[in-house]
Amino acid sequence: MSETVRIVLNGDEREVPAEATLAAALLGLGLMRFRNSVQGEPRAPLCGMGACQECRVTVDGRMHVRSCMTPCREGLRVETDQP
Amino acid sequence: MSGRECDVLVVGAGPAGIAAACRAAECGRSVLLADENPACGGQIWRADRSSAATPAAAEWLARLAASGVEILPGAAAFEADADAGVLRFEHQFETVEVHCRRLVLATGARELFLPFPGWTLPGVIGAGGLQALVKGGFPVAGRRVVVAGSGPLLLAAAGLLGLHGAKMLGVYEQTSFANLARFSLQLWTFPKKLLEAIRLAMAARGVHLRSGWWVASAGGTNARLEWVKLTDGWRQTKVECDLLACGYGLRPNTELAQFIGCRMSAGAVAVDEFQNTSVDGVLAAGEVTGIGGAELSLEEGSVAGYAAADEPDRARAHFAARARYQGFAAALERAFTLRQELKSAVTAETIVCRCEDVTAGQLGEFKSWKEAKLGSRCGMGACQGKTCGPAAEFLYGWGAGSVRPPVTPVRVGTLAGESDPR
Amino acid sequence: MVGSWCLHGVGTVDSRCFCGRAVPVVRANFDVVIAGAGIVGAACALELTRAGLSVAIADPAFPGAGATAAGMGHVVVMQDSEPQFRLTSWSRRLWQALAPELPAEAEYSPCGTLWVAADEEELAAARRLRDDASARGLSAELLDPAGLAEAEPQLRPGLSGGLLIPQDAVVYAPAVARWMIRSAVAQGAVFRPGVAVDSMRDGRAKLSDWTAWSAGALINAAGMGAARLTRGLPIQPRKGHLVITDRAPGFLHHQVVELGYTKSVQALTSDSVAFNLSPRPTGQVLIGSSRQSGVDTEAVDRPILEAMLRRAFSFMPALRELSAIRCWTGLRAATPDKLPLIGPHPELAGVWIAAGHEGLGITTALGTARLLAAQLTGRVPEIPAEPYLPARQTVMGRELNHE
Numbered sequence: 030m031s032e033t034v035r036i037v038l039n040g041d042e043r044e045v046p047a048e049a050t051l052a053a054a055l056l057g058l059g060l061m062r063f064r065n066s067v068q069g070e071p072r073a074p075l076c077g078m079g080a081c082q083e084c085r086v087t088v089d090g091r092m093h094v095r096s097c098m099t100p101c102r103e104g105l106r107v108e109t110d111q112p
Numbered sequence: 113m114s115g116r117e118c119d120v121l122v123v124g125a126g127p128a129g130i131a132a133a134c135r136a137a138e139c140g141r142s143v144l145l146a147d148e149n150p151a152c153g154g155q156i157w158r159a160d161r162s163s164a165a166t167p168a169a170a171e172w173l174a175r176l177a178a179s180g181v182e183i184l185p186g187a188a189a190f191e192a193d194a195d196a197g198v199l200r201f202e203h204q205f206e207t208v209e210v211h212c213r214r215l216v217l218a219t220g221a222r223e224l225f226l227p228f229p230g231w232t233l234p235g236v237i238g239a240g241g242l243q244a245l246v247k248g249g250f251p252v253a254g255r256r257v258v259v260a261g262s263g264p265l266l267l268a269a270a271g272l273l274g275l276h277g278a279k280m281l282g283v284y285e286q287t288s289f290a291n292l293a294r295f296s297l298q299l300w301t302f303p304k305k306l307l308e309a310i311r312l313a314m315a316a317r318g319v320h321l322r323s324g325w326w327v328a329s330a331g332g333t334n335a336r337l338e339w340v341k342l343t344d345g346w347r348q349t350k351v352e353c354d355l356l357a358c359g360y361g362l363r364p365n366t367e368l369a370q371f372i373g374c375r376m377s378a379g380a381v382a383v384d385e386f387q388n389t390s391v392d393g394v395l396a397a398g399e400v401t402g403i404g405g406a407e408l409s410l411e412e413g414s415v416a417g418y419a420a421a422d423e424p425d426r427a428r429a430h431f432a433a434r435a436r437y438q439g440f441a442a443a444l445e446r447a448f449t450l451r452q453e454l455k456s457a458v459t460a461e462t463i464v465c466r467c468e469d470v471t472a473g474q475l476g477e478f479k480s481w482k483e484a485k486l487g488s489r490c491g492m493g494a495c496q497g498k499t500c501g502p503a504a505e506f507l508y509g510w511g512a513g514s515v516r517p518p519v520t521p522v523r524v525g526t527l528a529g530e531s532d533p534r
Numbered sequence: 535m536v537g538s539w540c541l542h543g544v545g546t547v548d549s550r551c552f553c554g555r556a557v558p559v560v561r562a563n564f565d566v567v568i569a570g571a572g573i574v575g576a577a578c579a580l581e582l583t584r585a586g587l588s589v590a591i592a593d594p595a596f597p598g599a600g601a602t603a604a605g606m607g608h609v610v611v612m613q614d615s616e617p618q619f620r621l622t623s624w625s626r627r628l629w630q631a632l633a634p635e636l637p638a639e640a641e642y643s644p645c646g647t648l649w650v651a652a653d654e655e656e657l658a659a660a661r662r663l664r665d666d667a668s669a670r671g672l673s674a675e676l677l678d679p680a681g682l683a684e685a686e687p688q689l690r691p692g693l694s695g696g697l698l699i700p701q702d703a704v705v706y707a708p709a710v711a712r713w714m715i716r717s718a719v720a721q722g723a724v725f726r727p728g729v730a731v732d733s734m735r736d737g738r739a740k741l742s743d744w745t746a747w748s749a750g751a752l753i754n755a756a757g758m759g760a761a762r763l764t765r766g767l768p769i770q771p772r773k774g775h776l777v778i779t780d781r782a783p784g785f786l787h788h789q790v791v792e793l794g795y796t797k798s799v800q801a802l803t804s805d806s807v808a809f810n811l812s813p814r815p816t817g818q819v820l821i822g823s824s825r826q827s828g829v830d831t832e833a834v835d836r837p838i839l840e841a842m843l844r845r846a847f848s849f850m851p852a853l854r855e856l857s858a859i860r861c862w863t864g865l866r867a868a869t870p871d872k873l874p875l876i877g878p879h880p881e882l883a884g885v886w887i888a889a890g891h892e893g894l895g896i897t898t899a900l901g902t903a904r905l906l907a908a909q910l911t912g913r914v915p916e917i918p919a920e921p922y923l924p925a926r927q928t929v930m931g932r933e934l935n936h937e
Contacts, residue, residue: 045249046249048161048249049248049249049250050150050248052245052248053245053246053248053249053250054249056245056250057249057250061234061335061336062234063234066232066466066469067467067468067469068469070232071234071335071336072466073234073235074237074241074245075225075236075238075241075466075499076222076223076225076238076240076241077238077241077242077243077248078149078222078240078241078244079149079188079520080222080365080495081225081466081495081498081499082493082494082495082499082521091205091855092780092782092855092856092857093494093521093780093856093857097244097245097248098148098150098186099150100150101249112780112781112783112817193836479596479728480596482595482599483595483599486596486598486599486708487708487709487712488639489639492859492860493859494780494857494859496859496860516861516862517861518858518859521780521857521858521859522857522858523855523856523857524777524779524843524853524854524855524856524857524858525843525847525853525854525855526858527777527839527843527858527861528839528840528843528844528847528854529840530854
């Protein structure tokens with residue numbers, strides 16, 4: 030089994046660890062802005078376990094998916110910077 | 113919508129849930145174990161690719177694998193009808209309805225986050241939160257980390273972070289040195305806990321531990337964390353860092369139990385000696401009934417599993433061990449009580465509700481949680497008050513309101529009972 | 535010390551106790567007392583205070599805690615009957631005039647209402663409504679399927695068209711109620727939160743904290759509690775469900791209602807659902823609507839909720855993919871002829887009613903306050919008050935029982 034998988038982050042192909050959670054993988058890629066607050070401020074994961082909703086990103090076209098609860102998968106399409 | 117049936121449905125696959133599921137299966141019951149995470153273990157036994165599981169975790173996970181329990185990972189419970197014995201889950205964006213004769217709630221706990229200026233900056237993460245993310249594959253080697261807040265979780269997090277190569281700049285525990293010393297002395301009576309503490313201390317060796325200190329503020333340019341200011345009430349110190357792992361202890365995840373109508377006691381689900389809640393056919397075990405650590409969760413889970421399988425004698429066999437670990441839970445609560453000075457970190461501009469950007473200044477005019485929700489939309493966002501509710505309770509003394517469906521956000525289609533057409 | 539409480543006297547009418555000490559005057563005498571600080575009561579408090587009357591208002595919780603908080607917040611002109619049209623259109627004009635004064639948290643948004651025709655029959659009804667609107671001077675635009683799709687891209691193809699009422703609006707009513715109370719208090723009104731009016735008659739309102747207020751006019755604006763406060767009011771609950779989603783900016787531009795909505799409102803006794811969405815300026819979508827007569831429980835009724843959502847999906851399929859954050863219910867206070875009760879009680883002297891607004895409480899709150907103010911001060915109201923008088927025949931078909 031391969032150690033990494035390829036995901037598409039905001040249009041760019043990136044390699045991430047195969048068994049990582051999406052939130053961990055995005056942080057590992059250096060992403061610090063997962064979503065925007067009501068006032069437009071950048072937000073990133075806080076609780077790491079699905080409660081705070083700060084790690085939400087758009088996955089495969091579906092908005093408001095908690096990246097800390099989403100395993101990485103080959104071909105996953107991720108868009109960040111959404112509300 | 114797909115349906116399942118079982119004798120015993122266990123919600124939450126941490127130590128308590130795993131124990132309950134295994135015991136019920138031991139007694140010949142058909143058991144379904146559901147958890148919203150992609151893998152079993154809950155928080156404390158969350159798998160870390162870089163290191164082996166603890167002996168207890170390895171033993172129980174192996175037992176679970178051999179038990180015949182049907183496991184449903186990635187399933188978030190969002191609605192329940194206890195009278196009808198039905199729970200609804202969102203699983204891979206479709207609705208799964210589970211019919212059961214007994215329900216065991218082992219929904220665990222989450223961290224308590226208290227606001228301070230700058231706490232919404234990327235890079236400010238929970239202590240358990242950063243631990244979870246690191247276990248989930250976030251590489252922290254070489255990153256400068258400050259750990260702060262309260263509770264044994266801080267040392268556990270610091271130990272793990274050190275193991276993964278983070279540059280540990282210090283652990284700042286808000287409880288006093290006296291409380292910490294008293295608590296440490298009491299560990300002699302809990303050999304397993306003492307060993308764990310020694311292990312943690314060794315893992316965290318060389319890490320600067322200060323008690324009686326807490327976070328005053330955090331800041332940074334470029335919309336990310338660059339420094340943390342900590343205080344002991346008199347002195348202040350500024351630490352430059354990349355990550356702040358900060359959490360003020362644990363709070364039970366009681367939302368599903370409240371939705372079902374279980375009676376609460378001191379912020380946790382009230383249970384009798386067999387772990388029965390006030391609702392017929394519904395039991396609860398683990399941190400959701402009160403914070404007490406993994407050993408207590410295992411005992412409670414065992415009692416609940418046997419009780420759910422109508423085997424009271426087997427359940428009774430765990431009463432003594434459970435009582436012992438309840439003593440530890442009590443010691444825990446006493447040692448890490450949150451000091452009132454933590455409230456003083458909050459300024460009028462500090463955000464309290466992260467989902468709706470409601471500041472402390474905006475909340476001053478309200479006298480209840482409901483009034484604050486309607487008047488400012490605090491608690492009306494995506495987290496459904498799970499983050500700001502406990503913070504507001506600490507800051508203003510507001511009790512939480514009732515829990516409405518969905519217990520966790522789900523697709524509108526799922527709420528309507530549909531399956532994902534994709 | 536001047537201003538401190540004297541041990542002997544509390545709440546004396548003049549400012550000195552028998553011991554000679556000055557005590558703060560706890561005022562107990564007003565021109566008007568209002569029971570209920572929902573959007574209707576709060577609007578009355580502000581209107582009457584601005585009209586120069588002394589006003590005291592009490593609410594068992596806080597401003598806007600009841601149906602005011604549960605609804606969609608729509609300000610919509612309805613044409614089901616002439617009196618309904620007059621009251622909603624006049625009231626909408628009053629909202630437009632008030633909008634510049636409202637605080638930011640009121641989120642007043644003139645997004646307009648789009649009435650959707652699912653088939654030719656409904657499109658014909660839309661045409662008739664457009665003609666009625668024109669005759670009444672109400673701005674309305676008929677849309678063909680292309681126009682409909684352009685106005686709301688998320689609507690499914692195959693619909694027949696729609697009617698756009700551009701000046702309708704949505705507003706966050708609890709914030710408006712709070713602001714109205716704050717403004718009234720700033721101009722001298724007295725507000726007691728956490729206190730209910732237990733009874734009102736013979737010029738006296740007894741409060742739940744054992745005190746009382748006297749006033750020439752006692753106004754019952756207690757929403758669903760109005761029928762308890764004044765026995766015999768023909769008000770019945772009509773339960774509704776709502777779901778709110780997470781932020782989806784650009785998903786929905788107008789308030790959208792199916793033309794079949796009016797059938798849902800007409801049905802007095804059966805349960806019904808209708809396609810009705812409301813955008814919040816935040817990008818969140820409010821999904822409604824449902825009506826159940828005679829049900830007053832707070833719990834979400836799963837079959838009704840599912841029917842309501844499925845009906846919504848049949849018009850806007852992509853709604854399924856949005857994230858649902860919360861679901862709740864509310865009770866509309868409904869009268870037999872679907873018009874509110876605004877005016878003097880036919881038998882109890884000095885008692886006035888401002889209740890029974892069903893799903894139009896927010897829309898008609900301002901008009902209600904103006905009508906009541908006119909009647910109280912003996913002026914001619916801007917629209918005829920007769921259709922809404924509590925004494926009207928259509929509503930007084932049965933005897934009033936009062937204490």
